[in-house]
Amino acid sequence: MTASVGSIHPLDPLGSSELAAAVAQAKVAWKLDHRHLFAMVQLDEPTKTELTNLQPNSPVVRRARMMVWDKSRGVVCEGVLVLGGATGALVEIAGAKAPVLSSESEQAIAAVRTDTRIIEALLQRGINDVHTVHMETWPIGAQMPKYLDIGRRVIWTPMWHCPTPQANFYAHPIGGLHAIVDLDTGEVVDVENDQQIPIPQTPGPYRASQTGANIGLKELAITQPDGASFTVNGWRIDWERWNMRIGFCQREGLVIHEVQFDDNGVERRIARRLSIAELVIPYGDPSQGAYRKNAFDTGEFGLGNYTNSLTLGCDCLGEIVYLDAAVTQPDGSIREIPNAICMHEEDVGILWKHVDIDGQVEVRRGRRFVVSSIVTVNNYEYGYFWYFYQDGSIEFEAKLTGIVLTVSDFPGADHPSATEIEPGLWAPFHQHILCARLDMDIDGTSNSVVEVDAFAHPVGSKNPYGGAYETSETVFATESVAQRVIDPFKNRFWKIINLGRTNHMGKPVGYKLVPGHTTFPMALPDSVIGRKAGFMYKHLWVTPHVEEERYPAGDYPFQHEGGAGLPEWTSNDRNVENTDVVLWYVFGTNHIPRIEDWPVMPVERAGFQLKPSGFFSRSPGIDVAAAKPACH
Incomplete structure (x- = not known):
């Protein structure tokens, strides 16, 4: 199926009619029947080269990538077809098993x-x-x-x-x-x-009907009399100086594409594609009811399948614009998800402030653009929130809530890997480990990644008073040296730079990746989950961009023996300097349940920031106009 660039963009998710057409085409071309289940059907995203060569009003080819499970033979097959056009071969994937349908x-x-x-x-x-x-x-x-x-x-x-x-x-x-x-x-x-x-x-x-909850506050009304400050054109969003495209797929759920910032009239690329490519929950309780609970919610279930329909005033607050989504059911029918993605603005307090010695006060209110979705997988809810700020920063925040998983044991038992939250009711220790796939394109595709550590010299000529410190920068040359962990003792962060583009100070332009709340995996590396989720033992991986390398634990984690994904790819120790790179940032929480996490867990947060570091000539926040005099 083709359309002009003006009416549909190659990165737009497949809509319900397109999914239905793809299923019908696949059934005929590949001779599929009741023995075949559609495990995943999603957009086969255009390559970077295809996107770069795209011309206005040129025809857009829409492709669907399909994962089919042949129940009769126990075989996973994959194929790509052009909607209304050529159908590629349906290829068997040796040793793979389909996710839970x-x-x-x-x-x-x-x-x-x-x-x-x-x-x-x-x-x-x-x-x-x-x-x-x-x-x-x-x-x-x-x-x-x-x-x-x-x-x-x-x-x-x-x-x-x-x-x-x-x-x-x-x-x-x-x-x-x-x-x-x-x-x-x-x-x-x-x-x-x-x-x-x-x-x-x-x-x-x-439930409110059961608890009689009556602790309330006076109404807080979020109003924008002139409407929202962002515009929506299909799946393209323009807000303040930002523009981007929103995506959605059956496996990862919410995706962000083509992130750009208008720097004094120049559209500057920051990222090509941002997503959370995996979410794994290793449980640390050896009891019979918990030790096998080590689910890959993204790879073994597909987060898109479990995306909520969001509710105005509850999940999102303010002047809201929603995007609908659709997913394919195993039998080939299509299920629509109204209000799958929420977009709105939030006031985030002061952006900057200074009081000069003459008493002159300059202060700017800060606002951020929010793109979010929420999924429910069994007992837990996961909110994925992408924030875009007026100072050029990007933030991702995962909001974890829902009901802690429970097992039973005798009241007061010796059960050291769980918390007793009611008599005989235990919540096992566990971790939520996420992996962000960050396809950064800082002013182009020739990027490098730099590790920045702060350090102090011993007292001497370079540190005569004991308070001086410096930074050291290490450019990663290959994949093996780019497998890193956080180090709070060195205040470590990482920069993505473009050596071919310099700022007004002659330094490479860049963005820095700032770790937020994270954790170290507790499962031993030679455990089953340790082998399957080998990516979780490093907080940062850097790989050259390869279209087929999409998921950090590999394409098929269900009952896989382990070693797939990042550990396998990086064993080749490929070049990652001055080339098109992908960063994989691993973060999460170590959840030792509290009694106060029951009966529903208050939101716990984990995430990271991407902040300009020499990308602009000054703070973009300085160009933000003062608010109307209604602050006091």
Whole structure:
């Protein structure tokens, strides 16, 4: 399918009609039937060369990249087709397994509900209605039982009791009872029923109708009488001096493309593509109900599938503009997600201020443009928020909320890897580890990455009073030396520079990556999750730009033996100096649950900043006009 550049852009996500057309075309061209499930269907993004060569009003070729799961043969296939045009070959991917698909999860749970072993085990626990039991389908993220390690594609089902329709079932985990299901055959291949732990009985109400919450404040109205300051043209956004394109895909969810800043009439490129390419949650509790919970929410589920429809005044506040999205279901039907992405402005306090000795006060209010989406994957919500500031800075913030995962144990038990939040109700220790894929193009594609450390000389000629310090800069030449960790003792940060472009001081233009809240992985490197998520052992990786290198744990983490993605690619030790580079920044939180995280966890934040560092000739904030005299 082709369209002119004026009506549709090559980076626009595939809409519902395009997805439907792609599915129909694939079924005919590749002879797909009921044995084939559509695991992922998303835009096959144009290459940088294609985007660079794009001319106004030239035809736009729309391509769909498809991941198809052949259940009958247990084979993953991939193919790319041009909508309304040529259809490429459907290629088998050796050794790959498809992610967990929604229809398979439903079928697996239905099979477990009718299994006589499960029904009997529930009766032993005083539960006579299997439909009052909530079940979830989780990949087996730890050692696979030997009798199952024969290539089966399996999940396991932790369970919770839901005594009333609106009860918080996470308050009532059913300990020691799990089913293992073959996703392809629908067979319940095993039932684990080897612990008799009392089901915790203390409820965990959180709905307003249950809690009677009545702590309120006076109304805070966010109004913009003249409307929002940004304009929306399809998926292109212009705000203040920024412009960018918003994207969305079934795997990563929210994506930001083509980030530029108008520097005195010159459109300057900062980034080509920004996304959170993986989110993995390693659990640190060795108990039976937790040790296998090491899910890749991006690679094993697809965050786009779980994107919320956002609500005005609750998820977003102010003058809001929404973008809708669509995803393909396993059977090829299309599901639309209204209000999948929210865009609005926020006041962020003062941008800058100074009071001179003559009493003259200069102060500027700061505002930021916000692009956000929120996903719900089982118990947790993840909000992805991209912020663009008037001083040329970019920030990403992940907002983590939802309900902590729970297991049962005896009240007061010796359970050192979990927090007892109610009698017999335990929340296991775990980590949320995210990996941002930052395809930076600082004034072009020839970039280098520099590590900047602060240090002090011993007292002597270079530090006569003991208070002096300097910085050292190290340019990364190859991938092996560009695998780095944070160092707060050296106040470490990294710069992305363009050696071919200098500022008015003769220095290379650049942006710096400033770490925010992050963590170190606790799982041992030779553990199953350690091998599969090898990327998490470094906070920064730098690779040359390769279109096919998209996900830090590889394309297919489900039941993968490990070593794929960044560890594999960087083993070639390719050049990353003065070339087109991609930065992979790893960050997250170490969650030792608090009692105050129950029954719903207050938002916890993690993220990073990208700040201009010699990119401009002065602060862009100095050009921001003073606000109307309504501050006091």
